[in-house]
C-alpha cells in the first residue's frame with residue numbers, strides 16, 4: 288500500500304514540486320499615504336525581492352493607506368516560512384488568509400515581488416472587478432483578489448511607485 292502511494296507520488300508533477308498560491312489581506316500600519324509610507328514600502332520591497340528570489344517565491348503586493356493585499360506563489364514549505372515572517376511583521380496587522388491552493392503554473396512568474404498602489408487605480412477598475420467603488424479586500428473572494436492584482440500589476444503601477452519615490 289505504502290509503495291503504491293510512493294509510486295503515485297513519483298508521477299504527478301504537482302506532487303514533486305508542491306507549487307502553491309496564497310492570498311492574504313492585512314491592515315496597513317505604515318500611517319498616512321505620504322513620502323514616509325513610500326520609503327517604508329521601498330524598504331519592505333527591497334528585502335522581499337531579495338528573500339523571495341532566494342526562496343523562488345513570486346507574487347505581488349497591492350496597497351492603499353488602509354489595506355495590504357498580497358499574492359505569494361512558490362513551493363509550499365518556502366511559502367509557509369515566508370508567511371510566518373510576514374505575519375510577525377509589525378508594519379501591518381490582522382493578516383487574514385483569503386485563499387490558498389495548489390497550482391500548476393505561476394501567474395506572477397516575472398515578479399519576485401511586484402507592487403501597485405490601489406490609490407492610483409480608478410473607481411472604474413474596481414467596479415469592473417465587481418469590488419468597487421472603494422477597495423475593501425475583506426469583502427472580496429480569492430478569485431476577485433487574484434484577478435484585480437494581475438490587472439494592477441500589468442498596468443505597471445509598480446514602476447510609477449518606484450519613480451515617484453526617488
Ligand SMILES: Cc1cc2nc3c(=O)[nH]c(=O)nc-3n(C[C@H](O)[C@H](O)[C@H](O)COP(=O)(O)O)c2cc1C
Pocket residue numbers: 331334335336338339348355357369372373374375376378379400
Ligand atoms: C505587507 C508586507 C509584505 C511583505 N512581503 C514580503 C515578501 O514577499 N517576502 C519577504 O521575504 N518578506 C516580506 N515582508 C517583510 C517580512 O515581514 C520581513 O520583514 C522580512 O522577510 C525579513 O524578515 P527577517 O528580519 O525575519 O529576516 C513583507 C512585509 C510586509 C509588511
